[in-house]
């Protein structure tokens with residue numbers, strides 16, 4: 001694992017982050033902290049800005065206002081130079097290149113940007129495929145030949161790929177956007193277990209999951225944040241899902257149409 005620049009403060013912190021699209025304010029002063037070693041799940045009604053938060057944390061999107069601190073340092077415009085924490089994102093639709101094999105997808109960044117021999121990269125790909133529970137023979141297949149659950153695992157393998165000679169390349173924070181969307185309950189459980197397992201075995205230090213699926217919330221969260229109308233509305237733990245009397249939380253988890261959430 002990478003040695004964090006600072007172990008005292010949070011890994012990532014958002015302070016007063018706002019973001020608008022087409023004049024519509026989606027995030028309206030979001031404050032949140034992601035700590036070392038934590039399993040954070042972000043929930044909230046559709047369209048409330050959860051994926052936008054992930055994209056801001058990953059550096060794919062800039063906030064309009066507010067600060068993003070990574071290991072206490074502002075996330076710089078020139079992110080290639082300032083990389084105190086390696087952050088990897090697993091996208092909702094797996095986002096694999098259809099014209100490349102599984103091996104080329106998983107090893108993409110190393111094939112493009114490292115000096116490692118191709119055979120070494122192929123070996124690393126096989127190792128990562130095994131870590132996510134896929135048979136290494138799948139490496140030569142095309143994404144279109146795989147099931148949705150297999151594609152998700154391939155995208156996990158890609159997110160945890162690292163150059164063993166470059167300690168800065170070791171992902172510390174994994175961001176999962178709707179990792180179990182569209183999967184049956186059993187396939188969802190397999191993916192939820194895998195998310196926990198990858199952290200427990202050190203493939204990442206911390207993770208953030210954005211999900212609507214209650215089983216995924218319950219299986220992958222140590223801490224839960226609920227975002228509503230552009231702000232963090234509630235923060236709690238899994239047992240508190242059942243005991244919390246906050247009307248927003250109750251309505252959300254009970255799936256009721258009547259209540260303060262419009």
Ligand SMILES: Nc1ncnc2c1ncn2[C@@H]1O[C@H](COP(=O)(O)OP(=O)(O)OP(=O)(O)O)[C@@H](O)[C@H]1O
Nearest residue numbers: 021022026044045046047048049050051052053212
């Ligand atoms: N690049 C963009 N351009 C324009 N509007 C955008 C863009 N990205 C997000 N939005 C809008 O911002 C709002 C929040 O989107 P976001 O995907 O962050 O919500 P979400 O909470 O993750 O939703 P869901 O649970 O449905 O996936 C939506 O209204 C969406 O249409």
